[in-house]
Amino acid sequence: MTKSTQDNKPIMVGDRTIPPPDARFITISIMGQPYEVPETLTILKAMEYAGYQFKRGCGCRGGICGACGTFYRIEGDHTLRTGLACQTVVEPGMILAQVPFFPSNRAPDLDLDTKTPADEQIATLYPEIFRCVGCGTCTRTCPMDIDVMGYIAYFKRGDIKGGAEKSFDCIMCGLCASRCPANISQFNVAMTARRITGARLTPRSEVTAARAEQVRSGRYEPMLAELCEMSAEDLKTLYVEREREPDLAKPGEWMPKDQTKL
Amino acid sequence: MSEGYTPEMLDLIKRVEASRPQRLAESRAGKAFPAMSMDQRDEVLNQYHPDYTDEGRRALGIGPNKGEVYPEELIDLLESRSMLESVKADLSKPDYETDVLVIGGGGGGSSAALTAAAEGLNVILATKLRHGDSNTVMAEGGIQGADQEPDSPYFHYLDVIGGGHFTNERSLVAALTNDAPLIIEWLESLGMMFDKHPDGRMKTRHGGGTSRKRMHSAGDMTGAEIMRVLRDETRNRKDKIRILEFSPAIELLMDKDGRCAGAVLNNLETGAYYTVKAKATVIATGGTGRLHYRGFACTNHYGATGDGLVMAYRAGARLGYMDSVQYHPTGTAYPEQNVGLLVTEKVRGLGGQLLNIDGEQFVFPLEPRDVESAAIIRECVGRGNGVKTPTGRLGVWLDSPLIDELHGPGTVQRELPAKYIQFKRFGIDIAKVPMLVYPTLHYQNGGIAINDQSETTVPGLYAAGETTGGVHGHNRLMGNSLLDILVFGRRAGSAAAKAIAAGAEPGPGTLEHLVQYGKELSDAGLDRGAISPMILPNYATDEIRQRRWDVKSPTV
Known part of the structure; x- marks a missing residue:
């Protein structure tokens, strides 16, 4: 050294x-x-x-x-x-x-537009979770140190979001399912619960939806076309002169001086 | 917990701890190490970036890009013959017929398949390993998209093209940045668990070279979350999408008019070949990190061997920017078991700083990646201020404990859970002690040339994601590759649907182009008897290689 x-x-x-x-x-x-x-x-x-x-x-x-x-x-x-x-x-x-592959059960259809309450949806797709005997082998088996039995318990109680968050680090290797005496494919239940959580149990981002609508209306195409036609020198000037949003600015608080390109 | 470090390294870490209070005070006051001017960037790149020197590179001797200078490991694959060149097979009755054949099961391929299926087309997605095995799962830090109020695709465009040193294909940058908010919205609708504020607003951060906070994330496993959601959605579309795993494409099929007509797949486990006839073919095979240019470690997935590039090039597709490779500034340099693995740029986005052996800052933490990498190589190799590991590797400190000091205890563990676990396994608590990092082979900037509809120069052949070149120019910013694969994957799916609706229909597929390519190779005196694509990396020791006796095994 x-x-x-x-x-x-x-x-x-x-x-x-x-x-x-x-x-x-x-x-x-x-x-x-x-x-x-x-x-x-x-x-x-x-x-x-x-x-x-x-x-x-x-x-x-x-x-x-x-x-x-x-x-x-x-x-x-x-x-x-x-x-x-x-x-x-x-x-x-x-x-x-x-164990590079293990047979597992994945419920065939996931409807994210349904009106069925999330806990009912999970219970219908994966009724086998109620056969969990609470042995904890899945948790001891998990190479990611996830409390697998714990998140299955959340699902049984109807707390889909809580279980989804608890399962977030899951890499779907299937080892939990390989040891389950109740034949539950825990990692597939968790996958479904996370998607339900993301799509149905978390508020959608209104800011994102509004911007996506502006994109669909074609608002940015002329601005981008202008940049595509610009000389390299002018582009470099714009790049060097662009304002940088402060690191610690709160969301939606800071606005640039030039607002014509928003 | 820091017993994972040697006593010598722990001694050096004391210097990092000694300088931390002052660095913390400066960070809180908004005072950062000065960023480089454009001239300073050029200087460090020219002297220390591996792409800017001639070592390990030579000119390609065949095909549409003949004469261009690329890394030798890639040239070796392009200047090889096909394993199917002289095969005697009946190609007149394809084993599968479909509308769209997607080659590659990462994020790009999956989004192409989903988009084509949504247009009512039948899709076969063939992939070399498992569906989802890809660099997509390994992308940790985030995905860019200009969806916040002070931002727009216009500023995103400027950041992308400036980060790429103004060398990018501009129409591709426009497509990338325009579609980004649509991609974020699409992923949200599929149930991706983004990091969000309680009211549903996306949490966004800066990344290297961004002017606005537009980095969206899902913990530090953004790519893995995107991939598992896309894969799950693909499984919901069994009516339209058929998945063939462990079935890499080996060559494309071409009709007599030079139109792509599908591909030949090989079942890796049985060795059997199958032909697929498709009206449109999408290559989404990812990058080339596993070629280990110049012996660099890499962050890439096991399957990143550039098979799609080789197939497409033999079929006459033009490549672009293939001389340009991204070295990620912060690959793990210690412990040995993690060497080469990515330490996400999010660490620096959250305020983590790079420090030399004396615990001093030497570079602005969020320069564009190539500049940041070159600056680290300069600090270690040029100035001798690197920390040496017990196995002779070099590195600089990445001060992660500073993050908890800046944002409160528990931030490291909450924001970087995967990285935290990865180091904890080896006795290193990155909330308490810094990580040791060195640049690592990360991303292929170049690839198959495409237009803004993901069309290659070969009719009927589309490409998306890391296997393509142009969108990032000579340098890619963090968070734009997850975006790239989804934007151009979806555009490939849509463009294929449009072409098919307009009556696109290739003639019978042949392998004639391989005979032609082999002949050109021989005529140019470049035939070394080698074959490609590589399909699987080979990490056998010299002893094992010798024991294989250069004889084909009787059992495979």
């Missing part, structure tokens, strides 16, 4: 794992087969290091897409654990299998 300039070239190896010379190796078991891999790798990179080229079970590699749900145990421990392969670091004695 010095300031000497020769030292300033960073390591550039894309996404391939090149273990440092002093790397320590551990043994993990991928679907029953042992492999030696460098410690500190994620399960995903460890599997690639072992020679796997993924078709399933690999997606964003950043913990947000839900492609790489994984079950594992540590040798000698009865506990069944879960994690995302791209986010979970390998441990010695890890025995793992990915």
